[in-house]
Amino acid sequence: MWKVQLFKLDYGEAEKQALMDVLDSGWITMGEKTKTFEEEFSKYLGGGVSSLAVSSCTAGLHMALLALGIGPGDEVMVPASTFIADLNVVMMVGATPVSIDAASLDDWNISVVDMKRKITKKTKAIIALHFAGHPFDPKIIEIARENNILIIEDVAHAIGGSRNGKMCGTWGDVSAFSFFANKNLAVGEGGMFVAADPNVFDKGRFLRSHGMSTLSFDRHEGRAISYDVLQPGLNYRMDEFRAALGQIQLAKLNENNLKRKKLVQRYQQLLKGTPLQIPFQDIPENTTFSYHIFPVLLPAETDRLAFIGHMKQAQVQTSIHYPAYREFTYYKNIIKEPTPVSDEISARVVTLPLYPTMTQEQVELVCHSVANFFR
Numbered sequence: 001m002w003k004v005q006l007f008k009l010d011y012g013e014a015e016k017q018a019l020m021d022v023l024d025s026g027w028i029t030m031g032e033k034t035k036t037f038e039e040e041f042s043k044y045l046g047g048g049v050s051s052l053a054v055s056s057c058t059a060g061l062h063m064a065l066l067a068l069g070i071g072p073g074d075e076v077m078v079p080a081s082t083f084i085a086d087l088n089v090v091m092m093v094g095a096t097p098v099s100i101d102a103a104s105l106d107d108w109n110i111s112v113v114d115m116k117r118k119i120t121k122k123t124k125a126i127i128a129l130h131f132a133g134h135p136f137d138p139k140i141i142e143i144a145r146e147n148n149i150l151i152i153e154d155v156a157h158a159i160g161g162s163r164n165g166k167m168c169g170t171w172g173d174v175s176a177f178s179f180f181a182n183k184n185l186a187v188g189e190g191g192m193f194v195a196a197d198p199n200v201f202d203k204g205r206f207l208r209s210h211g212m213s214t215l216s217f218d219r220h221e222g223r224a225i226s227y228d229v230l231q232p233g234l235n236y237r238m239d240e241f242r243a244a245l246g247q248i249q250l251a252k253l254n255e256n257n258l259k260r261k262k263l264v265q266r267y268q269q270l271l272k273g274t275p276l277q278i279p280f281q282d283i284p285e286n287t288t289f290s291y292h293i294f295p296v297l298l299p300a301e302t303d304r305l306a307f308i309g310h311m312k313q314a315q316v317q318t319s320i321h322y323p324a325y326r327e328f329t330y331y332k333n334i335i336k337e338p339t340p341v342s343d344e345i346s347a348r349v350v351t352l353p354l355y356p357t358m359t360q361e362q363v364e365l366v367c368h369s370v371a372n373f374f375r
Helices: 011-023 030-043 057-067 085-092 112-115 138-146 198-208 217-219 240-270 304-311 340-348 360-374
Strands: 050-054 074-077 095-099 123-129 150-152 174-177 192-196 295-298 347-353
Touching: 011 240, 030 192, 030 240, 050 198, 050 240, 057 085, 057 150, 057 174, 057 192, 057 198, 074 085, 074 304, 074 340, 085 123, 095 295, 112 138, 123 138, 138 150, 174 198, 192 198, 240 295, 304 347, 304 360, 340 347
Parallel strands: 074 095, 074 123, 123 150, 150 174
Antiparallel strands: 050 192, 174 192, 295 347
């Protein structure tokens, strides 16, 4: 149906062989491949942190809040421009979400000004997203530290991103990565919980697997006979299939992120003559983007449904990152803080296709279809 999909997996023979190796091993739930993936991931981030492979980024965010002791009576700042998972996990632990506006129509990350404005005595933590793979302003970390606010990085978009030599996911107290099917490192479902503090990491380790002192793989290998339960826990484990895919995808990551960068640069060249507004064009020094998605803003008067329909007729798939969560049925009467910039972004955003195996010709087709709409 699509001449250009929104995203496309970069899988080949290496991924197929990795899955076959797991089948041949006779052990498919969390085991040695998961442990190796975790070690390689920590090394990729530059050391100083420990990683736990989990079932999703949402699981990692939930574990982060629990491991940091956040619950009823605490306020947690969340970006107004983000996926609903950031908000849902705050509600699940009984804390109060406080919505923080985007910085501007060019920078969709958290506004430093709005963050400072909304700090109260109850502010316990902030969940900060690196939107579309563009690292957020490090002043957010400074302000959080000055006010004893715990920092949870949502790195769902930004694996491979960095600023001043420091990888995204190593800035805060805990971070959570996503390996969902459309992410830069894709395994279908999965994620990573990352922490530098050994105590926080240990809490996460027990939360991931029922609070048990030993794992099923330890008993399978004869290293343990039974287990103790040291705290209440969940089942947020990753299986060996996804860990094996993760190892292959991690090895491709830097090269694929460079491919994404070249595609975005071509988009920016070809879309200059259109009325679309492209965010994140001001790249700070010593900053690496991961170019997870390519979102643009339509002119305010444009009928977005008509634009999406036009692109569909041209067989170009598009999406919206993200609908305003204050408009969702459950959250209509919960989110009260004004976030005018994020509201405008949500009303005008359209995401165009971007994936590492996309060709320059496909970028040209997308841009040609955009230009035809505005003609």
